[in-house]
Amino acid sequence: MQHALVECAREEIIQEVSASPFVGILVDETVNVNIKKKFIFIRYMKDGKAASQLIGNFDVPDGTAETITNKITCVLQQRNIPIAKVVGFGSDGAAVMTRRVLGFSTCLEQLNPRMTSVYCTAHRVALASSGAAAKVNTIKQYRQTVNTVFNYFKYSACHYERLQELNRILGEGDFRSLKEPCSVRWLSLSRAVYCSSVKMHGPM
Template identity: 30%
Template sequence: MPRKIISDNVFSSNNSERKRTRVYSGSYLKLGFVPDSTDETKPYCLLCCKSLCNDSMRNQKLKDHLKNVHSEHAGKPLEYFQRLNEHRQKNRQMSLTSMFKVQTNLNMCGVQASYELSFLLTKKSRPHIDGEELLKPACEIYHRTMLDSGTPGSQLAALPLSNDTVRRRIDKIAIDVQSQLNDILRNTKFSLALDESTVRDSEALLLGYTRFKHGSNFAEEMLFCKSLKTTTTARDIYAVVQEYFTENGIPIKNLISTAADGAPAMMGRHQGVLKLLKDDNPSMMAVHCIIHRENLAAAAISCELDQLLKKVISVINWIKSRPTNERLFKQLCVDMEEDHIRLLLHTRVRWLSKGHCLERFLNLYDTVLEFVGGREEFQFLKSSESKTLISYLADIFGKLNALNKELQ
């Protein structure tokens, strides 16, 4: 019978029974069992390469396992199982060495792939969870169907692409890129463009873009995006810019020009941000953003064209603001086999929206006329002169859109 030992101070919940832990006996080798390498209190079968529970560490139970599961090996001598054990230990030692090498290479390749895929998600503005829920399953499907027609390899299973991992990868990439950019600006002359905007939840953001010569080419990068917690005065914006330069060791003398829109907080003659920066660096050039000036010039159109533009926008709003009208208009576009089924809204904030809005309206002009032809306030659409002027507006704002894109 095998020897039995009692584990130290292990009791049941009622402290009345002791938990017994059975130990391995050398006589079990002739039955094909050795101690498990990870837990010596469990018997390891050399034939099926499986570990049994500690309660199976009994002569009769091990005999039953050999007889019932491996009946063809029941009569094998002790030497046979000794050779199996020696072969197992030799393979295990070799596999451990190779496993560490393979695992190290696999981990390095997996980390590199994880960084590259995280960077791809960032460039495409995709949610972080897409790495685990979209990219990884897509790679597994390709591997399974196109490469080996089997189960995905361990490389894909080991690829770290969880939501938190992708977030950490993106943060590290951003920090590294920011560090490289700051290193360049410490030793290079550069220009700066500032823009303060209010987004959803009334959050005020200050965006800074820099342009500099890198090698033989000019490069343009986003320098920072900072939140303005309370007010958005010139002093607040100036403090954010000054703090960024100080924290990252960027000399203010390297700033040769700064551009901003025409807001008083930016372009104020006495207390504007550009005036405060110029006080620190008198050689700096202050520039009124050419894109903003072009947009202001484009806003000054004749009274007749301005009234017509407002009428066109009122037609679009009448269709778009009513869900029933929107659905009926969509169905009418489908019936008339139009290339588009929806009109586009115009907003003053989005500079490029006028050109796109008028171009779509002109493409669906006949359909719009049929849809609203019975309403008295929209009778101006039946005039050939109105259609000509709308075409003219669409062409003009289309040209302005192209100019805006080239300037940006």
């Protein structure tokens, strides 16, 4: 049953992509303790608007641009998506993806010279801001203090329990877990930022 549902969803996506005059692909990497895979999104036109779909999460034997290129072109062929139809490619700033010589984007551009590569703006902004912040001593000291507080509670169940008890006494509510401060993992901290904003300025 599960396999049948997957096939139905896949067939619908393929039909929509086939009807689009052009497509773009977005590639990133996901890693756990024993698996390293590339997941691929495809972006296409549907009813005059851009739409995005995940088309797969694939094992990649090594991290070379040639291997990634072979895998993705094979995936596109299996779904009847001609490489000539791919006009855009987006990724993070990993060297294997974006470097001018022997990068994946360069390999794709050799297959389709009309294609345009885009380095994810969100990654660039986060990396630029963290790089700039590293030059300011006040911010470096602040980050060190915040990390020290985080580690104080993270590595002690006793300390963590006391923090939860304090939260209950203060009636703050909605206490689930601590999030480690990180300059470039903005999405994982969005809830903490939103909660802080609400407390300081009221509901948005």
